[in-house]
Amino acid sequence: RQVLNGDIGVKELQYICEKLQQFYLVNKSCGVHVHIGGATFNRRFSILAIMLGLQIQDELYDMLPKSRRTGSYCYPIKEEQFKTINLYSKVLYPRSWKRTMRLLAEYVYGSNADFCKSNCKKTNNPNGHYSSTRYKWLNLNNCSYKDGGDTIEFRQHSGSLDFKKIYNWVLICMCFVRYVENNPRDIHNGHIGKGPIVTLRTIIREGLPKKMAQELIAYVDSRMEHFGN
Numbered sequence: 678r679q680v681l682n683g684d685i686g687v688k689e690l691q692y693i694c695e696k697l698q699q700f701y702l703v704n705k706s707c708g709v710h711v712h713i714g715g716a717t718f719n720r721r722f723s724i725l726a727i728m729l730g731l732q733i734q735d736e737l738y739d740m741l742p743k744s745r746r747t748g749s750y751c752y753p754i755k756e757e758q759f760k761t762i763n764l765y766s767k768v769l770y771p772r773s774w775k776r777t778m779r780l781l782a783e784y785v786y787g788s789n790a791d792f793c794k795s796n797c798k799k800t801n802n803p804n805g806h807y808s809s810t811r812y813k814w815l816n817l818n819n820c821s822y823k824d825g826g827d828t829i830e831f832r833q834h835s836g837s838l839d840f841k842k843i844y845n846w847v848l849i850c851m852c853f854v855r856y857v858e859n860n861p862r863d864i865h866n867g868h869i870g871k872g873p874i875v876t877l878r879t880i881i882r883e884g885l886p887k888k889m890a891q892e893l894i895a896y897v898d899s900r901m902e903h904f905g906n
Contacts, residue, residue: 703837706836716829727759733853736877745814761776786808800823817830
């Protein structure tokens with residue numbers, strides 16, 4: 678398993694795409710899965726990631742083929758199930774905090790069982806590495822247990838060997854992680870309706886230099902237009 682880092686990693690990705698194009702084809706049964714590491718992955722991060730994911734997932738699906746909404750390996754986050762997840766102080770709001778912990782357990786474990794010494798980041802996933810809870814577009818299993826590598830996984834993109842498409846998707850994934858780390862208040866306010874909903878364009882503008890952000894937003898707009906969403 679090779680980790681790609683920085684400009685060298687981008688060049689390696691381009692090389693890999695060019696080589697694979699010589700021998701392989703992809704179809705709608707394939708997907709591009711991107712893992713991003715290097716963040717402070719904890720329960721606070723996971724809760725904020727779910728909240729942000731709910732706010733931008735429709736835009737992300739709109740820039741992808743419609744088959745990605747129905748694929749069995751990248752399910753949407755269910756708004757009706759996770760809309761009440763939120764950040765609470767364990768000391769000030771113990772009942773609300775416990776309710777959120779149960780929702781987080783539902784997301785990564787598949788039931789509302791409490792986190793305990795047999796179900797926490799110091800243990801392997803109790804349901805195994807290929808637990809069915811990994812098959813959401815935003816997979817938090819790896820960063821919730823010790824057996825998957827300390828990463829967050831984005832499973833939403835359609836299969837591709839096109840370097841530019843994959844690179845742009847990687848940039849979006851990186852912007853997502855950066856926004857979770859740096860903008861918890863905006864995510865929280867958008868989630869509970871006390872502020873504007875965070876958009877895909879917001880996280881791109883926040884995460885990239887101006888020119889790169891403009892180019893990536895133009896790419897996203899062209900994708901949305903292409904798929905008629």
